[in-house]
Amino acid sequence: MTTDFTGGWEYQTDSAPRCTLPPDLQKAFESATRELLNLTCVPVLYVARRAGMGTSYCIICTVTAQAGPCVPVYQALYLHIEPDGRTSLTKIKPLID
Numbered sequence: 172m173t174t175d176f177t178g179g180w181e182y183q184t185d186s187a188p189r190c191t192l193p194p195d196l197q198k199a200f201e202s203a204t205r206e207l208l209n210l211t212c213v214p215v216l217y218v219a220r221r222a223g224m225g226t227s228y229c230i231i232c233t234v235t236a237q238a239g240p241c242v243p244v245y246q247a248l249y250l251h252i253e254p255d256g257r258t259s260l261t262k263i264k265p266l267i268d
Contacts, residue, residue: 190214192214192230196217200230203248203258210234211234211237212233213235214230215232218230226252228249228252229247229249230250231247232245234263245266245267246263246264246266247262247264247266
């Protein structure tokens, strides 16, 4: 259990399992999160997929900063894969405010 010093929440990070993403999504996840310097993102729940002009995904992750207080927090990461294969991280949203 870890305390988030900004809000007093105790996160259950010790018991959070890492989820296995489908291989094509894992590759896109790694590509999209590579641009997050000094953050480590570990997927714990593959929540949803939406097809349209490409495909969007929502994945719950533990996100840990590599500097400052290294407290892992849960965040929803939204990523999008364009029809041509380009991947981008479109939103990061905390689960607890």
